[in-house]
Amino acid sequence: MNTLPETHRRPLFPRGPGLGLRTFFLAAVSVALIFNDSRGDGLQPVRTSLSFMLTPLVWLVSLPSGLMSAAENLDSRETLQRENREFREKQLLLEARLQKLEALEAENRRIRELLASAGRIEDEVLIAEIIGISQDPYRNQITLNKGTRHQVYRGQALIDAHGVLGQVIDVSPLQSKALLITDPDHGIPVEVNRTGMQTIAIGSGELGLRLPFLASNADIQVGDLLVSSALGGRFPAGYPVGTVYEVKHVAGEHFMEAYATPAAHLNQGRQALLVWSESYRMDNHEAELHPDEPRP
Template identity: 65%
Template sequence: MNTISAGHRSYFPRGPGLGLRTLTLMFCALALILTDARGERLQLTREIMTTALTPLIWVASLPTRAGIAADRMQSRESLARDNAELRQRLMLLQVRAQKLDALEAENRRIRELLASREALDEKVLIAEIIAINQDPYRHQITLNKGIRDGVYRGQALVDAHGVLGQVVEVSPSLSQALLITDPDHGIPVEVNRTGLQTIAVGRGDGQGLKLPFLPSNADIKEGDLLVSSPLGGRFPAGYPVGRIHTLRHTAGEHFLEALAHPSAQLNQGRQALLVWSERRNTETPAADAEAAAINGGGDAAAPDMPPEAPTAAATP
């Protein structure tokens, strides 16, 4: 029994109770706190202990750091995915905005055409420009209206700002028009200020007109407005054609050349107005279509035109 008791005492030694140990630790901690508060005697000890425990602190913080890194990785992937989606949405919105801008501009041009249509006394028809001749020396456009719509050769073409040109070829459902800036196009005009009658010919650059047969003493000046003349019977009178911007006097010549900017907005829209002349207003489109069907082709409309009007009106 003594042997067992001695062994038992060696394995489970009796010592101070838990309360005494706690009080001892609290006393030591309080002493350290007071000593540290009164001076820097424990500064060196603190630094040594901090340096010695740094690896332990780093190892203890590994789980937290790993969690933070995983969260950052997920956040980065999520942000990259969100940014990609936002970029795609932005691209779609930009495309839609561009489409809306184009539709808004087109609607504005159509409203201008409709406004000019209401202001006109002549019979008119809105046509869509479906093609433009790519030849730099030929200024032609294709319209989606033809003989079936009553379109005829020599018919005037205008926009909301002035004369665009005239129809030169007609098929049952399409037609081709020659713009006033084409070098083969001529249009009788008059100076709105003085009533001077002359011919405006395309310069071939797509942007200008010239008046090559003016007398040297003609009453014309820069800024004068040119309007269409009824001479020839092809263009209705009074439509804006252009405005003079340059006058050229050649020494020893009896003529004066004037240059003008077209009033119409060439190559800036997709719609135009086909205008019937006064003589054509007395005829029905059905009669034109029937005559074209009998004669077989777009040239059927030509016999109904005034005999004095050539293909390009008043081309010199």
């Protein structure tokens, strides 16, 4: 059997320097490099080259962290967008509810004013709901939810918490139609509260009320209050109708005209008061006493 000389035999697991020796060697090299680096910038090119060569490795190492951070930022952005959308929707809902509450508060205030005025009125009254407004710009009319079943009659006066609104011109069992005092076809007998002078106030659309054919020496002034007159028996006396804002002398004529702003808040409420006049109650009373006699 051929055998190799002892000098040519290699161990199966060659052994190098021990761990302690290698550690000592690396430590010595490190100390030498640190000492040399502290004495000058001789290792700066080496450090720069190593930093440039290791840049891809650093980027790869930091890539998972960057991806996680980007994913978290994206998730946070979507969450913020969703929360902002929800907040905007809630804000819109709350604003709508607030507007409704403000509208209800204003309506309750008008109803309280109306009831307070009804308490000060000695005449018989009935609260009616305004359910319709004429769309014709030349007709100032409203529709009420009270009719003959509620004893509403043609010519009945209509007021609000501030003054005369108009009068009923058409009645059905459950509804009635009223003509506002600003309608050009409406006229109401009025009295100048300061002097007691009697005249007629005619509707003039957007201008409010017009008092035509006043005597040139009529005692009427800007700021005078006009109240309803009992002449004709249609309107109860003493209700505010308007306030004079202009007195104009007609050139070449022996009369003058006055213009007044209505006291009632036209087209600003949903309720009104129907007032029974004294003449109507007297007619009904006579009809009850003499049911067989024909009524005019």
